[in-house]
Amino acid sequence: MNNNVVVGMGEALWDVLPEGKKIGGAPANFAYHVSQFGLPSCVVSAVGDDALGDEILENLTSKGLKQLIEKVPYPTGTVQVEIDQAGVPQYEIKENVAWDNIPWTTSLETLAKKTKAVCFGSLAQRNVVSRETINRFLDTMPRDEDTLVVFDVNLRQGFYNKEILCKSMEHCNILKINDEELVTVSRMFGYPGIDLQDKCWILLGKYNLKMLILTCGINGSYVFTPGNVSFLPTPRVEVADTVGAGDSFTAAFISCVLKGMPVAEAHRRAVATSAFVCTCNGAMPVLPDEYTK
Template sequence: MKDKYVVGLGEALWDVLPDGKKLGGAPANFAYHAGQFGLNSIAVSALGEDKLAEETIEQLEGKGLNYVMPRVPYPTGTVQVELDDEGIPTYDIKENVAWDNIPFTDEVKAVAENTLAVCWGSLAQRNVVSRETIYKFLDNTPKDCLKIFDINLRQNFYTKDVICESMKRCNILKINDEELIQIGRMFGYPGLDIENKCWLILGKYNLDMLVLTCGVNGSYVFTPGCVSYQETPRVEVADTVGAGDSFTGSFCAAILSGKTVREAHKLAVEVSAYVCTQNGAMPDIKEHFEI
């Protein structure tokens, strides 16, 4: 397992928060948290030929996170993040940046061919260049690869076709309750309750698991014929940036280590609650959690 990669694939960017900028992007966050449990994790994206790219590399290396991020002639990605009184973020995601133009290089292909698990979302598919690279990457992974589509709907950067294609290609779907409502409207089943929507999607796309997070109202993991539910711990929230990615990264790490769905779910909930008590998306959790 050590020779295989756990990959976060897609956007690499800086969250520009009220108290300064922090390295973020769901794929890097996912890879970082999976890596904290000892997995050989790697972030795959693209960077510009600018000062921010150098800072990105410095931060990734400082965090001990491996990366394959070819340089392209576009600016390194940034997101303006505003936090409300409860620490809930809203995002202004800059367009036509490096991660919109991820090339499918020989190095990226070599990572794909040795991937144990990969997580990607809809945001990095807003531009055709990165979208095609993501599809090529998925097509080059081993047959037993864990493919996690963390849907991550942002602004208007998604289409029904993009969502549909990724749901066909994944074996685990991660979605939150607000996104589930949007998907219900988009796919034409708004009348169903939350659980029935999940069962319908699980069956329709032949998924191994569907992970549904509902904020303070808990989370669910649906598998064929079974459902796991966990309450959300009550914590003092610093900000929620990256909490969902830490959930996915720790859940993936636990499943790969042979934990049951319920055990993996419990760990994921505890890790994401802890991340909410810290500033930024990549706090150190190694002293607090282990598999």
């Protein structure tokens, strides 16, 4: 695998939706969309030695997605997804599954040394095994001025705590968070009473971040950089479902930044990409060329 790889690291699973199962998990969604922007990407996770695990590996391979996914003696992860009337998913995430137990391997160490950007979340750190592997990967990556370490907060079912969030924010230089998560994090960190933008400026400064991305669903999105903020409204589209829309936003934004685009242009591309994904069923549609060129 070539140098300057963009890695999505964490959960690999099946989203079991009302109409059937679809491959899911933020890391695979992220890595898949990065690859559509023409950058070398890889998904890091673990699956079980079972039919569901084999199917994930075959599915990702068929999409041309490079992967470093170990087979471990735990069942492949599944999530029951119910879609409400507004198209918003509700999740029930099974515990003690393969992606909770991502092992540290020499292959993973080699990949870490070739990684230009990584995206990881809080959900995959709910179990100590995967949490330690993620932290080891982050510690092994080369850290130069252009390396991007993206912490995409993913607060689900109480699978997080203040210690995990603090350590992750200390490790990252780009934080991505949505408005609901920001309220929860602010309450945990002890500054609940100020407006959302002020909370973002506090986090940007406290953790010395390059950027903070705040998504507010239909109410638009912000990218904070030291001394500047970009805001864009959310396009009005016919929503099929919102599964994976946030991951496509992150992937498009990071890909464009790595290609040298200004933050405002990367933000515009991210908003357009995410809106397109909302018009499709599932998290991994093929993006039209005008989004990725």
